[in-house]
Amino acid sequence: MLDPKLIRSDLQGVAAQLKKRGITLDVARLEALEEQRKSLQIKTQDLQNERNVRSKAVGQAKAAGKNVDEILKEVKDLGDSLKVTEELLTKIQSELQDYLARLPNLTHESVPVGKSEEDNLLIRTWGEPRQFSFTPKDHVDLGAALKGMDFENGVKLSKARFVVLRNDVAKLHRALAQFMLDLHTNEHGYQEISVPYIVNAASLYGTGQLPNLKEDLFALAGEEELYLIPTSEVPVTSTLRDEIVEAEQLPIKYVCHSTCFRSEAGSYGKDTRGMIRQHQFEKVELVHIVKPEDSYAALEELTHHAEMVLQKLELPYRVLALCTGDIGFAAAKTYDLEVWLPGQQRYREISSCSNTEAFQARRMGARWRNPATGKPELVHTLNGSGLAVGRTLVAVLENYQEENGQIRIPVALQPYMSGLKVIG
RNA sequence: GGAGAGAUGGCUGAGUGGUUGAAAGCGGCGGUCUUGAAAACCGUUGAGCUCGUAAGGGCUCCGGGGGUUCGAAUCCCUCUCUCUCCGCCA
Incomplete structure (x- = not known):
């Protein structure tokens, strides 16, 4: 959520900022x-004050043994008019709240202004796409040949956009997740965390998936309002909800391997082939909780950590700064990592690293005690994939394929594959 | 699933209708003492919202929501959660 005080003090400025995102305030x-709101709140509080003062007088008079009939008569109507203004105030406040809860974050000044993904800014590229002496296959054909990727079976068990992995492909998938977790915990200083895959509405509101992005979630049937997590960013960041942490505890850096569930509403017809866009996928997520002054340095650090996965796996990629028209709801600034996929002859998103500044922190009440002021203040929260495991599997298969259909195992991964250097 | 108990400030824990945002202890912070530290002693120490240039006011909050009352942490209803015992279970 945006700072209500900012909206009050500089509405035009906020409107101009949101305009860059294509939002008309x-x-x-x-x-x-x-x-x-203002006049109602003042009126309500005045009435409440009056009620408090008079009620106190009743108590005092009673204690002094005086007759209180007179005072009680005076206060009689007070309650009624108070009730009316209180109800009106509540209505206006929730109306304001509902409107504000649906406004996206303001973007950082360094974010390129643009309308769509066409306008994203290329920051850097790493590695050279491999030159093949044959026509590289895509992961669907490779997976089928390995008898390790079965989409028909996934459909039978569930529905479209589900897959069954088998044999060395399943093992490779697991190896990738283990490798990522070890890299981030051992070399990048992350604390591993394991969290629920089913969360309540408050958690999803805090990170910004609710109320706006409800369509993308899987909701559980039943009396309680519960959802499958679309990313572990939701439960991991929500661990800080309604908490005040001490300054020495920051930064907090969590790494979490989880399954993610997305309904992919609005993506009909997109990436229908293969594992690129599934209803269920695994992801190793990085989350930083930091002091506000550190959050942009943290974004660079977090992005670097995600990049290191690709570098260790020797997968060519590029880094883009998302433009104002393509950036996510909660983000103030986002870098996307795109890996080269020979089967598609193009770069595809494999990680998205964002600084949400205080946007999520404000929604969920995540604060730290600032020693300089002695007061609780909002933390900044960041998150990024490090990396999407399913898409990394796709990238490894396609980039490491041989003409005979075998897949070489990247050196960094071999310890996680029982020493296998090649599969198939 | 059955039976019972409970939810109070960073923590423990008092408080059953009237200056109680809340005793006490612990913890934190400041000070006295000390070469320094500890101990002891003294003081201080919740959060959110709002009005105001400020100084400084005011309001709300004792798990959530609703009700009774002039007045609710205290009474009533309801929901959620936690704990204990029994059953079941990875």
Whole structure:
């Protein structure tokens, strides 16, 4: 959520900022709501004050043994008018709240202005796409030949966009996740964490998936409002919800391997072939909780950590800064990592690293005690994939394929593959 | 799934209708003492919102929501969660 004080003090500025994202702020409506809120709140609080003062007087008079009928008569109507203004105030406040909860974060000044992914800014590229002496296959054909990737079976068990992995492909998939976890815990200083895959609405609200992105979630049937996590960013970041942490505890760096579930509503017809876009996939997620002044350095660090996975696996990739039109709801700035896929002859997203600044922290009440002020202040939260495991599997298969259909195992991965240097 | 108990500030834990945002202890912070530290002693120490240039006011909050009342941490309803015992179970 945006800072309500900022919206109050600089509505035009906020509107101009949101314009860059293609959002038109209803300035007139907000101004009207805010005006009502203010007068109603003042009125309500005045009435409450009066009630408190008089009720106290009743108590004192009673204690002194005086007759209280007179005072009680005076206060009689107070409750009624108070109730009316209180209800009105609650209504206006929730209206304001609902509107604000649906506004995305403001983007950082360094974020390129643009309309779509066409306008994302190339930051750097790493590695050279391999020159093949044959026509490289895509992972679907490779997986089928290895008898390790069975989409038909996935459909039978569940529905479209599910897959069954077998044999060395399943093992490779697991190896990738283990490798990533070890890299981040052993070399990058992350604390491993394991969290629920089913979360409540409050957790999803805090990270920004609710209320706007509800369509992308799988909701559980049943009386309680529960959802499958679309990313472990939700439960991991939510561990800080309504918490105040001491300054010495920061930065907190979590790495979490989890399964992720996305309904992919609105993606019909996109990437219908293969493992690129599944309803269920695994991801190793990186989350940073930091002091506000450190968050942009942390974004560079986190992005670097994600890149290191690709570098150790020797997979060519590039880094893009998402433009204002393509960046996610909660993010102030995002770098996407795109890996080269020979089967598609193009770079595809494999990680997205974002600084949400105080956007999520404000929604979930995640704070730290600032020694300089002695007061609890909002932390900054960051998250990024390090990496999407399924897509990394795709990248390894396609980049390490041989003409005979065998797959070489990247050196860094061999210890996780029982020493295998090649499969198939 | 059955039976019972409970939810109070960073923590432990008092408080059953009237200056109680809340005793006490622990912890934290500041000070006295000390070469320094510890101990002891003294003081201080919740959060959110809001009005105000400020100084400084005001409001809300004792798990969530609703109700009774002039007045609720205290009474009533309801939901959620936690704990104990029994059953079941990876």
